[in-house]
Amino acid sequence: MTDWKSAAQAIQPELVQWRRWFHQHPGVGFAVEEAAEYIAAKLRSWDIETETGVGRTGVVGIVRGARPGPVIAVRADIDALPLQEENEHDFVSRYPGKMHACGHDGHAAIALGVAKLLAQRRRELKGTAVIIFQPAEEGQGGAAAMIADGVLRRHNVQAIVGGHVGLLAPELALGQVGICYGPMMAATCEFEAEVIGRGGHGAQPHQTVDPVVISAEVITAWQRLVSRELSPLLPGVLTVGKIEGGRTHNIIPEKVSMRGTIRYFHPEAEKVLVRRAEEVLAGICQAWNARHTFRLGTAYPPLVNDGDFTAFFAGVAAKLVGAENVKVLEYPTMGGEDMAFFLREVPGTFYFLGAGNPEKGIVHPHHHPRFDFDEDVLWLGVALLTATVWEYTQKN
Ligand SMILES: [Zn+2]
Ligand SMILES: [Zn+2]
Known part of the structure; x- marks a missing residue:
């Protein structure tokens, strides 16, 4: 040599x-x-x-x-x-x-x-x-x-x-x-999501559609995709790394936007994490009279x-x-x-x-x-x- x-x-x-x-x-x-x-x-x-x-x-x-x-x-x-x-x-x-x-x-x-x-x-x-x-x-x-x-x-x-x-x-x-x-x-996939509600006074939540509370529910539900829908033998991550919404303590904002990353190896995990992420977001938003957007960004294969x-x-x-x-x-x-x-x-x-x-x-x-x-x-x-x-x- x-x-x-x-x-x-x-x-x-x-x-x-x-x-x-x-x-x-x-x-x-x-x-x-x-x-x-x-x-x-x-x-x-x-x-x-x-x-x-x-x-x-x-x-x-x-x-x-x-x-x-x-x-x-x-x-x-x-x-x-x-x-x-x-x-x-x-x-x-x-x-x-x-x-x-x-x-x-x-x-x-x-x-x-x-x-x-x-x-x-x-x-x-x-x-x-x-x-x-x-x-x-x-x-x-x-x-x-x-x-x-x-x-x-x-x-x-x-x-x-x-x-x-x-x-x-x-x-x-x-x-x-x-x-x-x-x-x-891992394969990586970036995403951006918005929960669009109706803003108003923090003291009158019933007159609004509060995207902050709805986003909290969405983020928690997303973690359940990993723990309840993905096989425990397949690695997977869904991280929300950025969340933005609101201006001050007593105003319910119009919308909350989020950015995150999904990581996995197996095509089965891709189905559960990438496809179901939007379904869960859509379902929760619909239940609480909010609208949503969901966009997938750059994705790398494993x-x-x-x-x-x-x-x-x-x-x-x-x-x-x-x-x-x-x-x-x-x-x-x-x-x-x-x-x-x-x-x-x-x-x-x-x-x-x-x-x-x-x-x-x-x-x-x-x-x-x-x-x-x-x-x-x-x-x-x-x-x-x-x-x-x-x-x-x-x-x-
Ligand atoms: Zn590097
Ligand atoms: Zn690097």
Whole structure:
């Protein structure tokens, strides 16, 4: 096996520099043009064929080996979050209200590292590596946009691999690799609902239709979908994360609006949670003379890893970090990931790379204003993905 460990360690200072640049210049959703330009310039400087504007603002680097062979993709998401950073290190976000609080700045740097190392060895490379830098992972489905734009079809991608750095799986210590055979992350579905009543004086409720009381009943009833209608053997979550209505203590408002997320793995759970949510809302509103609206937003499918590819990846990872540091996760997570769209199209795997470090105070969860990850794992992310591409193209 080529010594990808040393090769990746040799570019660690650059990886840190790139990661910090991404961290200082966060873009939210599809608005990642600045990062996309930075990535494209780097790829071109290494003579890598580069596509821009894929799925609106995605970038693709195509490293063609000198010898024919299979095509494998490496996927990194590059978007940040609409969040005000509270970290105090010297590379904090330069843009108020925007922050890389999920580690995608690390993913972008790692994927650049993979592209650089593979390009250096392209004369020996058999086959092609397609390095995908996608926008809008955090809730808008940038992966689906890039697939619709032909990123997999155009390059005949046969397998895909990607990962997530950070603290997503508590059982993973710094530098440990977490894998999962089959379902790993939940399907997610956003929704918005309104209960529309009739406002009036807080002292004369009988002359109103009170959407606050009705909403309370709806939210409680929704929780019963999970406990009474969903099989206890199927995981499911229905969370109302935002509720808004009213102005002051003695006015019954016209309406209450809510936003939430539904999470599940199994199609049966989708039927119970997604379809029945509106039926329950409609039924309760009708019973109390209110009207309702219900709208489903972005939905991600469950993320399902291919068994054979995951076993292959686990073998590659074990050679790099030792078998004892490659852990099969005990449980999948109810978090969502739009890598799921790619894995629905081609076999592959998604893995977690442990990057929390209590000794350095790196303990805050993802999406927290003080989130950080230990940069010492950047080279390891590069080594894992580069070795995976290399071995896959050699053996197939
Ligand atoms: Zn996130
Ligand atoms: Zn993320």
